[in-house]
Amino acid sequence: IPAIIGAGLLNGIAGYFQNVYTAEGIKDMPMWITFFQTLGSGLFAYFAIFVGINSANEFGATPALGGVIGAITISANINIFSKALGLYNADVPLNSILIPGKGGIIGVIIGVAILAWVEKQLRKVIPDFLDTILTPMISLLIVGTLTIFAIMPFAGVLSDLIIKVFSFFIMSEGPMAIIGGFILAASFLPLLMVGLHHGLIPFYMVQLTQFGSISLFPILCMAGGGQIGGAAAIYLKAKNNEKLRDIIRSAMPVAILGIGEPMLYGVTLPLGKPFITASIAGGLGGAFLAATKVQTIAFGPAGITAIPLVIPGKIAYYAIGLGISYIAGFTITYFFGVPKDINE
Incomplete structure (x- = not known):
């Protein structure tokens, strides 16, 4: 959590000023923005490795091998295999069935869970004096093959299916557009x-x-507002849980700047219910933005950081949408989303 907060804050600060310069039509960013992004992007660029290590600790696999599985999923060589198997989309690479990072961290978690099982089975049959040599090599060979040629393509198909559902709502008009925004x-x-x-x-x-502006991006920005409101409700309820309140205090400035991962992984997701209530609250803000047809001239970090990107005449609606997400996140979470054992 400290690493996510530190990196996220640097990214958020740089992202805000980048959005300001973009809105003013400036393409050459100051060096300090690039410097901040360099410091803040390392964690997120190699997040799969951290997920692999932590997943290995949870499943009982060797942590370093878990990190290797994470690293495999973001290897540039994945594109070589994808092209050889005909799974690469040259026109829109992100729509390929298999590319580095395809399927996100869910593929890493599945791979490491299998790794833990494979390691345990191998140690039952491999002599102790050969364990250090053979177990890691065979484990990586088996699980690495499954990860690249089975898990990642499966996750890729799943993600593409989700994107197709999204595309339906993005292109909707009238009342359906409002439902789609939610x-x-x-x-x-x-x-x-x-x-x-x-x-x-x-x-x-x-x-x-096609249109010279983006309607999807500001709608999705509302999800972070739901988290912020929900975290505020948790903070008030968790009066005796100082550790949780410390995390919220640290993650809140980052979340306001549009970097939601610290709040997601540190607060709402581990607690369960707030993750659901925050999503619902974000949906209400998204429905409002869809109804008022808020658009941006570019995309980048979300939250208040995205305000400079909103097209003229729609900034007030964007701010109101954020306010709806904040208030709904607080209210719904306060009454329905805070676990009963929040102070334990």
Whole structure:
């Protein structure tokens, strides 16, 4: 959590000013923005490795091998295998069945769970004096093969299916567009949780190319507002849980700047119910933005950081949408989403 908060805060600060410069038509960013992004992007660029290590600790696998499984999923060589198997989409690479990072961290978790089982089975038959040599090699060979050629393509098909559902709601008009705005925003935190949100970038680009603005991005920004409101409710309820309140205090500035991972992994997701209530609250904000047709001229970090990107005349509606997400997140979580043992 400290690493996510530290990196997220640096990314959030850099992202806000990047959005300001983008809104002003400035393409050459100051060096300090690149520097902040360099410091803050390392964790998120190699997040799969951290997930692999932590998953190994949970499942009982060797932590370093879990990290290797995570690293395999983001290897650039994945594209070579994808092209050889005909799974690569040259026109829209992000729509490929198999590319680095496809399927998000869910594939890493599944792979490491299998790794733990394989290691245990191998140690039953491999002599102790050969364990250090053979067990890691055979484990990586088996699980690495499954990860690349089975788990990642499966996760890729799953993510593409989700994207197709999203595309239906994105293109909807009238009352269905409002319902779509709710569903899109309410679904964003689950996608962020498993790293599938990157698959939405092609939709941003398509909308920007065809219409000169993006409606999907501001709608999805509302999901973070639901988390912020929900975290505020938890903070008030958890009066005797100082550890949790410390995490919320640290993650809140980052979340306001549009980096939702610290709040997601540190607060709402571990507690369960707040994750659901925050998603519902974000959906309400998304429905409002869909109804008022809020659009942005580009995409980047969310939350208040995205305000400079909102098209003229719609900034007030965007702010109201955030307010709806904040208030709904607080109210729904306060009455229905706070676990009874929150102070234990």
